[in-house]
Amino acid sequence: MTAPIPVLVVEDERPLAQIVADYLTKGGFVVTQVHNGPDAVDLARTQDPDLILLDLGLPGLDGVEVCRIIRTFSDCYIIMLTAREDEIDKLIGLGVGADDYITKPFSPREVVARAQAAVRRPRLSKLTTPQTGDLLRFNGLTLDLAAREVSLSDGPVHLTRTEFDLLVALAQAPRRVFSRRQLVDAVWGEGWGGDEHIVDVHIAHLRSKLGEAATEPLFIDTVRGVGYRFKTDQIKTVQSR
Secondary structure, eight states: OOOOEEEEEEOSOHHHHHHHHHHHHHTTEEEEEEOSHHHHHHHHHHHOOSEEEEESSOSSSOHHHHHHHHTTTOOOEEEEEEOOOSHHHHHHHHHTTOOEEEESSOOHHHHHHHHHHHHTSOOGGGSOOOSSEEEEEETTEEEETTTTEEEETTEEEOOOHHHHHHHHHHHTSTTOOEEHHHHHHHHTOTTOOSOTTHHHHHHHHHHHHTTOBTTBOSSEEEETTTEEEEOOSOOEEEEEO
């Protein structure tokens, strides 16, 4: 029997938090609720949940700051819950390491479906790093697939799990053009039903960390009206150690 998956629901509207918790429990998760930012950080540190559903508007610390702090010690999946429609809040939330967002009002069944899709992806801290693995190298960029590490010639590049997965999906098939939907299926999974433009947000953060601009791409090329591709066919695969 599969062990229940621990989830932390961080929502200051207690009736809504209880509804979400009830649906998640029926979906096979074991749920802890918390209703403010500081307690969310404390419980994320002590309980090490696999998934956090994190409201953007919280007392004490808002969801963006909570996400930023949690990302300093945890790679758990984070889905932001927001009642704010403007794109700025969504971009900020994803910029500090959130994997996904859901806009209120939402169906609790949708939350469960998105949570189940998220936890089907491998979690970095639960992977056993093998002694050998592929290195992808090009023009000062190195991807260590076994260690899930990225570096440029001037040092390490600290990516979120989602950013790393996107980069690997592109780099393993250089010059192939991927649509947003294809990247969503590769990274978030085929059962994911959110906004496909989430890909654009993560690509933008990835480009920034790689030191490139969309108008002058070093590695990730935009194919207008289609999607993205790793822009070179000169990438080398080297077996490490």
